[in-house]
Amino acid sequence: MKALGMMVVLVSFAAFAGPVSDLRQSVPQADAKKRGPLAAGLKPTLLAMGEGVIPELIVEASRPADPSWSESAALAWRVSVLEALGTHKDARARPVFQRQLADTSAPFMVQRAAAEGLAKLGDADVLIAQLDRDAVVAGIGSARTHAVARALALELTKQPSPARAKLLVKALGEVGNAWAWATLPVRTEELATRNEAAKSLVAAYVKFDGEVRNAAATQLLIVDSPSTAAFIAQARAGGLAVPELDALSQRVASKPLGR
Amino acid sequence: MRISLSLLVTLSLAACGGGPVESFLSGPASIGPVTLLPGIEGSPCEAASSCGSGFLCRKIGGSGVCSRPGVENASCADTSHCAAGFICSSSAGAGVCTRPLVDLRVDVNRDGIVDVAPGAADDLDEDTWNATHGAIFLANIDDDEVVCSRTVTGDVQLAACNDAADEIVNGADDLLDMAVMKVAPWAAAPMTATGKLLSTPPGKIRIFKQTAGNSWELFDEYQNVLSADELKAGVELRVEGKDVVRDSAVWDGYVSVTLEVSGIENTLTDTVKLRTSPVMTFHHLEAPQTSYVTRVPRDGSSTAFVNALKGAIANTTEKAPLVEIADNDQWTQDFFETGYMTMPAAGGAQHTIRVAYRSASLEQGGFLRPAGRVVFTSFRGKDAAGLQAWSPTQDGNSSSLNSYGNTETIPPYSHNGQTYPLGRLLRGAIPSFAPDPVLSKMMESQAVQPHLYVDTSWLLVGHVDETISFLKAPNPRGWVLLVNDAAQAKAMLEAQVAAGNGNVQMHVGKRWYNYNTNQYYSAAISISQVLANTEIMAASAEAVGEVNAQLEIIKAATGITEAEIIRVPFLHYKEFGYSIAYQPGTVNGFVAGEQDFISPDPFGPVINGVDIFKKDLEDKLATVNQRVHWVDDWDLYHANMGEIHCGTNAARVIPAAKWWEGGR
Known part of the structure; x- marks a missing residue:
């Protein structure tokens, strides 16, 4: 039975031999040329192939890496395929994301990409239920709903470690990202979501220091909520003021997104 | 010359006969009710108290006579016959009083010359070091005779060879890399005198001594001594x-060297203080002397890029020669950083x-990035050194931060x-995402270009050159x-949509490429489409916020x-959850001259025959007298997470500002 399964997979791979498989052959070269930790350019190339390759991408997502590849090459390809699938927002990829996310032994980036894929498909509830996982936090921001913002805000109140708090803060920035919202066809939850994110980010700014505070300030600029100034004022009035709130107010008031 | 206070006191005691204190106190003495006239020159005496003011009781044989203390060249039998600060030197047969000259000289006044003349500026405050005075030496880590192996495979072994690694002077050029130090001649040094040279902290320097025949030999601080003849001659x-x-x-870079002369009645010392030059990096206000680029063998896009770069450099004022480095690692900016001492x-x-x-980037397998070997295999030579430092346990996740982009x-x-005459180093680092700590410590320890760190952790590559650069400008700041x-960038594109140009394409003629099939x-x-792309817009908003934090x-x-500040517009997108330039990152260009900036071609939308992104940068840089030269880097660099700056490098003119005057 197992052998039969393998045959089916192999037949599947063969059946979808095409541009994705062709690109797969170039992964070692892309890896050799990379500037950072992982080879970029694979995802945009996969996307440039168009939606017609989605079935092939789905098959490719299950293929094991070539054993001759380096660790970074294998990871770059695996994540690039998942991210390309995520960008297409095609429901046929949902099982792929679910399967990859279920594999908690997978590299963090794989789990994050899978979570992001589900987020883009709108599976917020599934992800909110797994917010205890850092990879899910890192990927959930693309599910731009008020519920996600609330859930992230709630997590921030649970005394997270600084590392996890930073992830939560960044996710709040992603879910409330002003420019991302502006591209969405349905924006009914935009204001509530961005406000929720901003309120939580101001609280995080006051509550944490160091990298978390710095990240919260930056994400506030990205969320660019019209209520941020009011949230800062509330923080002051509530006795939560820290000297840096003045600096934060000035940065927010400069509105770098909208300058 | 400076003799320590304690020794001066000892010397004074010795000069006055070494007896009880009263024996060298001169002046009138009272004995009972009868006042005796104090002895004058030649009067018999038992002690100095018997002599007049300014006289001592010189004992010759069993009897004493009052005598003025001997000064330079006065005859003496022993040092008790000499004035304070003098000793009796019998080196010429008969004893003469002579002022001991234990005098070590270095280039204290930094004029490039060590002057041993009495009272010369090189003798003043020689044991202290500050912005106005104090001698300097170099880490002699070049390879003047170009004898180091270029084929040694081990990272440690490759770096181990340099002119400071042996105990010889490696030719005339090597001498020029060493600081001059001199023992001033003490013609009247007693034949019993010997000298030692001791450096503190130990082991930081090596001392060479000139011998007869103008040759040089190692002076081993622990084994060798300077002879009386050498002390006499200098x-x-x-x-x-x-x-x-x-x-x-x-070690803070300071070394004190003490000349200790013994074999005279009291050991005398003289100490000088020196500081080693820090390693400094170049800023963009200095004109390039040499440009570098990697030529990837058998890579057509590399060849095209190198040729285009050559063309651009040919149109600069400086026309800094372009050195090609043959390597598969195309990231010329990243695998080495130029500097100087x-x-x-x-x-x-x-x-x-x-x-x-x-x-300091470690590759899989735990060896250093191979292309970086070039600093030893190609650059190291006469007045040129390679340097490396890394931690074998560095965080692999932040390895990219070790690239010099x-x-x-x-x-x-x-x-x-605060004044920073040589500028400051700008690096991307936060506590949770930082470059190799050993390399960072070494760079920070140079001290004269204090570091400034910004957060680049949101970028896939994580380099400061992705978002920031500096250009010379005719303003009070100078840049x-x-x-x-x-x-x-978003506003520019939105303006075009508003003008009815939303369908105009950008990145025309550019492609995403399959290296394997040439598809x-x-x-x-x-x-x-760009403005409607959620991922591009989300990443670009994030870039705005993060760059704001850097700024x-x-x-x-x-x-x-x-x-x-000149704002350089381009959008971002994300891969692997991290940000990267979506349009060619035009800030990430090569400063190829004092007025020439080679920028990646943005392939922006062309409206009425004009690339609006090109025009934007050209217009802005024209306001600071900078020319823009466009080079297509899409295939080789942009598509691989970098731009022109990442693929180039430069060694620049040594700044006129002198690090030792900077107060750090």
């Missing part, structure tokens, strides 16, 4: 530093050893009472900051104002 010495400062908490030379010049830092130099400035501004897929995309830090540190 000794010519050279000091070489064995290494640069790697951790200022362990200097010490004063005659005529106000600086003697320089150029230094190239090797990237993540090390830029803020040009010189003053702010809040402007170039900084990425995705908001401006390619068009990268062309309309303005409206806040730089503004606070430098006081730079918006009027001195």
